[in-house]
Amino acid sequence: MIDKIKNHINELKTISFQSLEELEEFRIKFLGKKGLLTIFFSEFREIPQEQKKEYGKTLNEFKLAVKEKYDKSKISLSKNDKKNIFQDDLSKPGQPINVGAHHPLSIVRDKVIDIFKMIGFELSHGPDIEDDWHNFSALNFPEDHPAREMQDTFFIETNPDIVLRTHTSTVQIRHMQSNEPPIRILSPGRVFRNEAVSARSHCVFHQIEGLYINKNVSFADLKQTLAYFTKSMFGTAKIRLRPSYFPFTEPSAEVDVYWGLNSETDYRITKGTGWLEIMGCGMVDPKVISNCGIDADEFTGFAFGIGVERLAMLLYQIEDIRMFYENDVRFLSQFKFSDR
Numbered sequence: 001m002i003d004k005i006k007n008h009i010n011e012l013k014t015i016s017f018q019s020l021e022e023l024e025e026f027r028i029k030f031l032g033k034k035g036l037l038t039i040f041f042s043e044f045r046e047i048p049q050e051q052k053k054e055y056g057k058t059l060n061e062f063k064l065a066v067k068e069k070y071d072k073s074k075i076s077l078s079k080n081d082k083k084n085i086f087q088d089d090l091s092k093p094g095q096p097i098n099v100g101a102h103h104p105l106s107i108v109r110d111k112v113i114d115i116f117k118m119i120g121f122e123l124s125h126g127p128d129i130e131d132d133w134h135n136f137s138a139l140n141f142p143e144d145h146p147a148r149e150m151q152d153t154f155f156i157e158t159n160p161d162i163v164l165r166t167h168t169s170t171v172q173i174r175h176m177q178s179n180e181p182p183i184r185i186l187s188p189g190r191v192f193r194n195e196a197v198s199a200r201s202h203c204v205f206h207q208i209e210g211l212y213i214n215k216n217v218s219f220a221d222l223k224q225t226l227a228y229f230t231k232s233m234f235g236t237a238k239i240r241l242r243p244s245y246f247p248f249t250e251p252s253a254e255v256d257v258y259w260g261l262n263s264e265t266d267y268r269i270t271k272g273t274g275w276l277e278i279m280g281c282g283m284v285d286p287k288v289i290s291n292c293g294i295d296a297d298e299f300t301g302f303a304f305g306i307g308v309e310r311l312a313m314l315l316y317q318i319e320d321i322r323m324f325y326e327n328d329v330r331f332l333s334q335f336k337f338s339d340r
């Protein structure tokens, strides 16, 4: 009988299992209620007295070996089971993850901000709803002056002194009123004009204002700064400044960048000239500086205003300004992989 048990112990070493089902069969055969261990234990009574000690010892060894075999096999089989789930089918397509996209206007705005931050410009913000002083008078638009007609203004009906700002130049005034030169600011924001909505213009759009005030700022500084900007933004420093008029700058200019004439589209958007108008600029009128409580004899400066929609339309070849505000995901998702 003892030899029989020893044979079983040896047999255990050769057994292996392919599945949890096989392991369960093993458990029933060895550990079950009517299993081998139960049978051997019940035979203990029949064993002659002098063999009882050795029988008991061998039987206990057998019991431990069976348990150990069962426990270890169970652990390794269930591990394999989990592995099988992951190894199911590696060629299956993964679950798609929906990635969002930056809005094209945000991409362009942030690019402009990054470029000017590199040369020390800081952000400064002002309110969308303004008074006449910040939007017009302080910027040298005299009352009843036709220059006010350049900007179709939304007035608040009950108070003609309050307007929706027509440009971000308002922030120049606010910032100069509460800061000492040297001043280097960039003011991105929303502006409003009472205009019919079309493919080319909208009643709400975005501008970025730039202002630099310091001792001895010259027109050459302005031109150099603009060339640095177009080099960073468009890859070329080839620019030209055309004389223009803004009430708050003197002299004033429109800035054109050389876009080139490499494709039919280039001919169309540059009207066959190769040049693209990208912003307005000028030397800040001394009157505007002194309106803000800064000594215009000591300090001079330049300013510029960039239309964000216009830049984005050029850079991404967008034909209709209304697409920016329609929130059509088919349009917006095209900017997923635009670098910022």
Ligand code: DAH
Residues within 6 Å of the ligand: 166, 167, 168, 169, 209, 210, 246, 249, 279, 280, 281, 282, 303, 304, 305, 306
């Ligand atoms: N405020 C002007 C506009 O809305 C844009 C502009 C032009 C801003 C020249 C400037 C500037 O600071 O110097 O049309």
